Amino acid sequence: xxxxxxxxxxxxxxxxxxxxxxxxxxxxxxxxxxxxxxxxxxxxxxxxxxxxxxxxxxxxxxxxxxxxxxxxxxxxxxxxxxxxxxxxxxxxxxxxxx
Numbered sequence: 001x002x003x004x005x006x007x008x009x010x011x012x013x014x015x016x017x018x019x020x021x022x023x024x025x026x027x028x029x030x031x032x033x034x035x036x037x038x039x040x041x042x043x044x045x046x047x048x049x050x051x052x053x054x055x056x057x058x059x060x061x062x063x064x065x066x067x068x069x070x071x072x073x074x075x076x077x078x079x080x081x082x083x084x085x086x087x088x089x090x091x092x093x094x095x096x097x098x
Contacts, residue, residue: 006020
């Protein structure tokens with residue numbers, strides 16, 4: 001709680017949850033507002049979020065490029081992979097055209 005809670009909250013870059021104003025005590029988030037009381041601690045909010053439904057779901061990315069899409073992007077993929085030192089990744093994008 002601050003004199004201008006909205007302005008203060010706008011300055012916060014890393015938090016698992018922000019409770020704004022006199023009528024938003026932390027238990028509101030724990031039990032009623034739909035957020036979760038398992039929040040990142042020890043500075044982990046810089047790279048992590050509060051426990052949520054996605055933590056209990058298995059997610060899979062599906063990538064399907066066409067020949068034309070790979071032709072258009074292969075050189076960029078190759079350069080990025082080489083910059084990371086992943087030569088086999090770089091070759092896997094370009095070998096299809098040899």
